[in-house]
Amino acid sequence: MEIQSTNTTWTDICSINDLTPNAGICALFNEQQVAIFLCKQTNNVYAVANHDPFGQANVLSRGLMGSTEETVYVASPLYKQRFNLVTGECLDSDKEEHKLKTFAIRIENEQVQLKEAS
Amino acid sequence: MSKQRIVVVGNGMVGHKFIDTIIGNDDSKYEVITFSEESRLAYDRVQMSYFFSGKTAEDLALTDAAYYEENGIKFVLNDKVVDLDFDNKNVITASGRVESYDKLVLATGSYPFVPPIPGNDQEHCHVYRTIDDLEDITKSGETSQVGVVVGGGLLGLEAGNALVNLGVETHVVEFAPRLMAVQLDEGGGSLLRRKIEELGVQVHTEKATTEIVAGTERRYRMNFADGSHLETDMIIFSAGIRPQDELARKTGIPIGERGGIVINNHCQTGVEDVYAIGECALWENFIFGLVAPGYQMAKVAAAHMHGDSETAFTGADMSTKLKLLGVDVASIGEVHGQTPGAQSYTYNDEIEQVYKRLIVSADGKKLVGAVLVGDVDAYGNLLQLKLNDMNLPANPSTLILPSSDGEESAGMGVDALPDTAAICSCFDVSKGDIKDAVAAGCCSMGELKASTKAATGCGGCSALAKQVLDNELANLGFEVKKDICEHFAYSRQELADIIRVKKIKTFSALLTECGSGLGCEICKPAVANILASYWNDYVLEDEHVGLQDTNDNYLGNMQKDGTYSVVPRIPGGEVTPDGLIVIGEVAKEFDLYTKITGGARVDLFGAQLHQLPAIWKKLVDAGFETGHAYGKSLRTVKSCVGSTWCRYGVKNSIGFAIDLENRYKGLRSPHKVKFGVSGCTRECAEAQGKDFGLIATDKGWNLYVAGNGGMRPRHGDLFASDLTDEELRTYIDRIYMFYIRTADRLQRTSVWLENMEGGIDYLRDVIINDSLNINAELEAEMESNIENYQCEWKTTIEDPEKLKRFKHYINSNETDADLAFKVEREQRFPIFKDAIEIKELS
Ligand code: SRM
Ligand SMILES: Cc1cc2nc3c(=O)[nH]c(=O)nc-3n(C[C@H](O)[C@H](O)[C@H](O)COP(=O)(O)OP(=O)(O)OC[C@H]3O[C@@H](n4cnc5c(N)ncnc54)[C@H](O)[C@@H]3O)c2cc1C
Ligand code: SF4
Ligand code: FES
Numbered sequence: 001m002e003i004q005s006t007n008t009t010w011t012d013i014c015s016i017n018d019l020t021p022n023a024g025i026c027a028l029f030n031e032q033q034v035a036i037f038l039c040k041q042t043n044n045v046y047a048v049a050n051h052d053p054f055g056q057a058n059v060l061s062r063g064l065m066g067s068t069e070e071t072v073y074v075a076s077p078l079y080k081q082r083f084n085l086v087t088g089e090c091l092d093s094d095k096e097e098h099k100l101k102t103f104a105i106r107i108e109n110e111q112v113q114l115k116e117a118s
Numbered sequence: 119m120s121k122q123r124i125v126v127v128g129n130g131m132v133g134h135k136f137i138d139t140i141i142g143n144d145d146s147k148y149e150v151i152t153f154s155e156e157s158r159l160a161y162d163r164v165q166m167s168y169f170f171s172g173k174t175a176e177d178l179a180l181t182d183a184a185y186y187e188e189n190g191i192k193f194v195l196n197d198k199v200v201d202l203d204f205d206n207k208n209v210i211t212a213s214g215r216v217e218s219y220d221k222l223v224l225a226t227g228s229y230p231f232v233p234p235i236p237g238n239d240q241e242h243c244h245v246y247r248t249i250d251d252l253e254d255i256t257k258s259g260e261t262s263q264v265g266v267v268v269g270g271g272l273l274g275l276e277a278g279n280a281l282v283n284l285g286v287e288t289h290v291v292e293f294a295p296r297l298m299a300v301q302l303d304e305g306g307g308s309l310l311r312r313k314i315e316e317l318g319v320q321v322h323t324e325k326a327t328t329e330i331v332a333g334t335e336r337r338y339r340m341n342f343a344d345g346s347h348l349e350t351d352m353i354i355f356s357a358g359i360r361p362q363d364e365l366a367r368k369t370g371i372p373i374g375e376r377g378g379i380v381i382n383n384h385c386q387t388g389v390e391d392v393y394a395i396g397e398c399a400l401w402e403n404f405i406f407g408l409v410a411p412g413y414q415m416a417k418v419a420a421a422h423m424h425g426d427s428e429t430a431f432t433g434a435d436m437s438t439k440l441k442l443l444g445v446d447v448a449s450i451g452e453v454h455g456q457t458p459g460a461q462s463y464t465y466n467d468e469i470e471q472v473y474k475r476l477i478v479s480a481d482g483k484k485l486v487g488a489v490l491v492g493d494v495d496a497y498g499n500l501l502q503l504k505l506n507d508m509n510l511p512a513n514p515s516t517l518i519l520p521s522s523d524g525e526e527s528a529g530m531g532v533d534a535l536p537d538t539a540a541i542c543s544c545f546d547v548s549k550g551d552i553k554d555a556v557a558a559g560c561c562s563m564g565e566l567k568a569s570t571k572a573a574t575g576c577g578g579c580s581a582l583a584k585q586v587l588d589n590e591l592a593n594l595g596f597e598v599k600k601d602i603c604e605h606f607a608y609s610r611q612e613l614a615d616i617i618r619v620k621k622i623k624t625f626s627a628l629l630t631e632c633g634s635g636l637g638c639e640i641c642k643p644a645v646a647n648i649l650a651s652y653w654n655d656y657v658l659e660d661e662h663v664g665l666q667d668t669n670d671n672y673l674g675n676m677q678k679d680g681t682y683s684v685v686p687r688i689p690g691g692e693v694t695p696d697g698l699i700v701i702g703e704v705a706k707e708f709d710l711y712t713k714i715t716g717g718a719r720v721d722l723f724g725a726q727l728h729q730l731p732a733i734w735k736k737l738v739d740a741g742f743e744t745g746h747a748y749g750k751s752l753r754t755v756k757s758c759v760g761s762t763w764c765r766y767g768v769k770n771s772i773g774f775a776i777d778l779e780n781r782y783k784g785l786r787s788p789h790k791v792k793f794g795v796s797g798c799t800r801e802c803a804e805a806q807g808k809d810f811g812l813i814a815t816d817k818g819w820n821l822y823v824a825g826n827g828g829m830r831p832r833h834g835d836l837f838a839s840d841l842t843d844e845e846l847r848t849y850i851d852r853i854y855m856f857y858i859r860t861a862d863r864l865q866r867t868s869v870w871l872e873n874m875e876g877g878i879d880y881l882r883d884v885i886i887n888d889s890l891n892i893n894a895e896l897e898a899e900m901e902s903n904i905e906n907y908q909c910e911w912k913t914t915i916e917d918p919e920k921l922k923r924f925k926h927y928i929n930s931n932e933t934d935a936d937l938a939f940k941v942e943r944e945q946r947f948p949i950f951k952d953a954i955e956i957k958e959l960s
Contacts, residue, residue: 022664066638
């Protein structure tokens, strides 16, 4: 039996050049849809689940990035709820079911890499 | 001192209001317990009919258990109070519960009167009073094709609307010779009837039902006194209300001759320590069947218990304004000519279907009453004149005459109102209260609603409340804060000026120039829109991509499941058979749901992100362009065939419409813009409902501006008449560009014009007389925009870099496996898990 080691290894997703600055893309990772965002001003990358828990559709990668005070978020393209890109929390609801799963993300040698968050 | 124990019988709108008021006074002093016969705590009965357009019992709730518990209020539901014991000061309920009181409040409301017609108690015979009733009506509706409302008063018509919403054939049967006999005079009643009949509701007046028996074609047959009959599957009785005074009757509390618990100015009944408020109470031989007087009584009773015997109930105004089956109706004061010597002015426009009647005192100085049907804009003004007993203007007819050429009809500014003027009658908020709130720092409608509750009931006062608020802010020298969001301390217009004058081309440059943070879903699309309006760059340029709102982002309208719709431009609605065939072929190949839109073109739904480029490639190859159904830009120029085919057409409306659509296509503006062009006054293109409406006449074009359909329909104002093609184009160029420069974000031309100081006259001055000396600039900007036009989809499919984004996964060619479809009426529809708590946030 092969032991799943997703918690410890990084998976290559795409080149950093495949990302559009200040916008999102969707990646397939461990059979999950992951929305990845690149913030040009801060040079940070973020990864959260692509599924919108309000609209119930796989669309968050197509949302708009924004900030309020220090929090960086994505606003759903369907009904505009905002989700913290670092913690996955919904800024417009504190219900647990509205929180997004987050993923560990980094750039290594121009490659965008994902890992299950520990 | 031990707490005063207050028992409130009935937890309806007024009972709840009383509780809310008394705990606001001093909750440590009272112990409150309330009983309700219904299964729910108080809910908004006034708005109850919204149940049929999707509101739930929860949405209608005025309070909840948590709030009561938090404030130490005990409540017992589903338990009717059946007896009172004044000697021991106890109430006794149906379940046998006994509770003592120091003060007792009866807020038992009223019950619907059901005429004593044999057969009125069968299944599928209903009344219209509680949410439970509405649930029963809905159930009956599921197995009914025809429904009858007995009673053509205010509530009867509301019940009629419910039947229409349930999709059953609707009849209203009224005993009196006209509808809404209490509120309307004959002229108003007959126009209302005509309008309602046009909506498909059949009205039968002067019909007295004698019996309800088994039907032959439908479930029941109603026989009328005049020998006629009507077959139906269900019946709603709405023949008036009666005060719920059963308990008082039984226990000997004095009641009126025709019912109702007698109260004095402090809402005290004839028994010590017992009060009555709301619809069950009879004050000076009068029952008030509206909620606002009930709320006043609640306040008066609470004040009296609190030791304040100054506050008194002094009667209430019964004026009403409402929308019944989509028809605006209003009635003020006394309208049946019972005031001696009263005279009247009547305005009756059979074409526009507007009826207005003004009744004035014998000396012509004061307003006695008014009836408005079809156009109730004058209501606010007239009501204030009446309530404040103000003197009428020298020529009162101007108050009801329609405004010519879009001029504001003669009214009075809100400045003229006295401080005591009631602005919101639902929550008893006066102009003075609003003034106080402003003085205490309130400066937006949101804050005003939170602090005074004004405009949070029926909503009828919100326009007036906003005017008073703005007026007060202006009087205090406040500048109304217009910052677009936390990232820019500027209004949209100011940002547009900065961008235009400093020639800023990107969002990041603007952020550096005058903003902070990363931006948000408010400022990004707004700035993208301004940049596009002035520089008309390709919207998916790297710098712009991250700014676009949902639909612009992928040049398509996102549907609920995340797929897109595709709308090719069909200028003027004219399309060749070959063009139609290509659209058909594309739809077939990609299995897209196909529909003719409300804008007279074709929409193809259900395209997945990765399919968009292939779909558009085929459409563009066949000569189609993007229809910008996703953009805040020119949508459609709707046209009739005009003089080319139509026997009445006086101008080539279709040719002109196509020219206009091609001229302005692609141009981004604060909100979408629609045109209509009609070939003659019959107006088949509905031009007066569009942002720009053109109607051909023998002498040239009439240009209407700022029409709107949608959420708040508005007829356009006539801007100028008898224009040549050339004049028309020049005026539209200027107005369009002036709108782009000065409107707020997401402001349609209708709202823009309504908010423009000086209104249409000012606009004419700017556009026709060049009073701001900017016309040359406006025209040049328009020209440069037209030159820079590109079909965004053509540009996109030609650029492999751009196409990379049109893939579901960046790292896989798989597609979204969660999408699911079903087939209905031979086409494909999404299967959708019910979305949870969908609410538009903004
Ligand atoms: C497709 C269509 C309905 C249909 O099946 O017929 C439609 C569909 C949408 N309308 Fe509409 N409207 C459509 C004709 C209309 C009309 C009729 C007309 O144009 O003559 C109106 C009233 C006229 C008017 O605009 O004044 C109309 C008034 C609205 C409004 C309300 C605007 C307002 O000022 O109150 C919205 C909401 C908004 O824009 O904020 C809206 C918004 C929308 C959106 C964009 C909502 C959204 O964001 O998803 C819908 C998506 C379009 C799509 O998926 O392609 N739609 N919409 C019609 C497309 C016409 C076209 O060919 O482009
Ligand atoms: C469809 C509809 C539309 C309306 N539209 C408007 C409008 O547009 N504008 C407007 O101003 N008004 C409108 N009204 C009228 C408005 O709803 C009433 O004026 C208001 O609800 C009166 O409040 P209330 O508390 O006196 O009575 P209710 O709200 O009827 O509350 C009385 C409560 O007491 C309970 N009760 C009665 N007897 C007992 C008992 N013995 N023991 C325990 N509980 C008891 C009843 O079950 C009920 O729940 C509308 C009414 C209806 C039905
Ligand atoms: S408006 Fe009607 S009548 Fe006039 S030209 Fe058009 S289609 Fe003909
Ligand atoms: S008058 Fe009803 S909310 Fe103000």
